[in-house]
Amino acid sequence: MAATDGAMPPAGGTGDEAVKPGRRSLEEAASWYAALCSEDVTGAERQAWRDWLARSPEHASAWEHVEAVSRRFAPLHGTDPDAAVAGVAAARRGPVSRRRMLSGMAGLFGLGLAGWLGWRHTALPEVLMAWSADYRTGIGEQREITLADGTQVWLNTDSALSVEYRAGVRLLRLAAGEILVHTASDPGGRPFYVATRYGRMQALGTRFAVNHDQHRTRLDVFESAVEIRNAAGALQRVEAGQRADFTADGVSPLQAAERAREAWHRGVVVADDIPLQQLIEELARYQPGHIGVAPEVAELSVMGVYPAGDIDHALAMLENTLPIRIERPLPWWISIEAK
Amino acid sequence: MNTSEYASPPSVEHLYLDHHGWLQGWLRRRLGNASDAADLAHDVFLRLLAAPKRFDSPPEARGYLRTMANGLCIDLWRRREVEQAWLDALASRPEALEPSPEHRSIIVETLLEIGDMLGRLPQKAASAFVMAQLDGMPYREIAARLGVSDRMVKKYIAQAMLQCALIEAGLEA
CATH class of the missing domain: 3.55.50.30 (Phage tail protein beta-alpha-beta fold)
Structure with a gap:
């Protein structure tokens, strides 16, 4: 780490590349923090802190680290302070080797802690499948994909999809979440399937949505028709405007398709x-x-x-x-x- | 599966099929509890997915999985201890609400993380910092609770913040 005492040249980048604060700036930032938190803080002190902050990009960066530390306490806000003090005291006694903690893991996955907890409660084979999927979306993310034959697929929040286009077949595997599909006709006449662990659906030139979770797969058809064959081999044709749910054991009676299942891609x-x-x-x-x-x-x-x-x-x-x-x-x- | 070498490095799926049952049994014996064992075995493979490792033989894979599982057992015991300390303190408060399991697990993770960051500080400095961070408790009140002067509290807060910021900046492990 380069010593950064005294005058520092202005940051090279335009904000993208943050200046790494040195120990000295962090010491100053920490002592400003302690002064500002006090109920006795004066207006003059606040002004002096603002001047310090504006003096160099390194100060600003050091202050960002102070704010990042405070954010780590966010989940405890509004909880009982005495209980938090007792909890932290107990945590301090343990071995200091928790770099492989949950939240660190969540970072590795690019998920928030809540997302990580979600995966923790999903059956592992499904996690493995979702993790190796070709296309994935995080919570709150949506994505539009155009496949080789011109078929359009919209991936909804928190979903995982793999695409296998082979000589005799066009196959999508939905491991988790929801898709809306608008199929294109294939010059080679290859059939088009969407598979989940509960069965597979053959599209008959059409627009439809598939939603899959641990408990069931749900199909809503908006144009033309789709045929379900579940894992046990039961067949059900679902026409435009209809909906069916299925599991490995059975297919539900037909109901009306829901507009909501088409609206999310907008x-x-x-x-x-x-x-x-x-x-x-x-x-x-x-x-x-x-x-x-x-x-x-x-x-x-x-x-x-x-x-x-x-x-x-x-x-x-x-x-x-x-x-x-x-x-x-x-x-x-x-x-x-x-x- | 009992050959001494893998023909080619196995995928996580492959490792899961070969070792999951055995690992879960090992964890069950160690923890004396089937549901914790299932959770931790699950976590071991999630971690492997996040950071894949290459193994040349089944014994090597097992050794690695066992080490990882052992680390998770220690984490679990520590997490339980922290959770209990937090719940005990909460139980002594008349107005305390029983938090939901999801809420609780996020709070316990946060306590562990903060405990790590504050691990090298004196106990009073750590406590002062937590009180100030949580509710912006006035220094005078923190001072009264800890039996120190207001000036000392300010010093504690600066010291604790510096320790955390150094870790945050990667200047200290």
Whole structure:
């Protein structure tokens, strides 16, 4: 680490390349922090701190590290301080070799802690499949793919898809999450399939959505038709405007397809007279962290079009029309209560 | 599967099929609990997925998996200890709410992480820093709780923040 005392040349990059703070700047930043947290801090001290901050990019960078340390405490905000002190005291006694901690692991995966906890509760074979998938999206992310034959696929939040185009077949494997498919006709006439662990669906020139989780696969058809063959060999043809759920053991009776299953690729969630609980579950898929709904309001009926990637906006819309109030005890913790 | 060398380095899927059952049994004996054993065996393979390793023989793979699993057992015991300390302190508060398991696990992770960062500091400096960070408790109140002067609290806060910022900046492990 280069010594950085005294005058420092201005940072070379344009903000992209942050200046690495030296020990000296960090010492100064830490002592400013201690001064600013005091209830006795004066206006003159605050001004002196601002001057210090503006004096060099290294100071600004050192201060960013101080803020990053404070952010690590965020999950404890609003919790009992005495309990936190006791917990930290117990944690200090252990071996100091926790670089392979959960949150560090979550970083390795490029997931938040909530995402990591999600994988932790998924069956391992599915995790393995999802992890080696060709296309993946994180929570809140959507993606549009055009395949070699012109088929368009939209990948919804938190999904994993593999594509196998071979001589006699076009095959998509959905390991987790949801896709919307608009198939193109193939010059070679190869059949088009979407497979999940519960079975496979053959598209008959069409537009349809597949949603897969640990418990079942769900198919909504919007144009033409799709044929399901589940793992046990049961066959079911699903026509435009229809929907079916299936598992390895069976296929549900046909129901009406839901518009919502087509709307998400336009970045919206459509509620068509559904319980609040169901809408929140749908919105929660785009949002790391926790959203809880109090039982007294869970069954309120909702109707409307809500932005998928903007939970704050969606909740504000709901708060305006329903007798509910939104609580945020923690930055990643939202709970919906009766007003 | 009991050959001494792998013909080609095995994939994580392959390792999972070969060793998952054995590893889970090993963990069950060590922990005396089937559900913790299943969780940790799961974690071992998740970690392997995140940071793949190349093994030339099954004994080598087993040795590595066992070392990793052992480290996770130690982590688990430590996590339980921290969780218990936190819950015990919480139980003595009349207004405390029972947190959900998800909430709890994130809090315990945070406590462990902060405990690591503050590991080298005196106990009073660590406590002062946690109190100041959590609710912005006034220095006077922290001082009264710890039985030290206000000036000492300010010194503790600066010292603790420096320790954490050095770790954050990668200047100290």
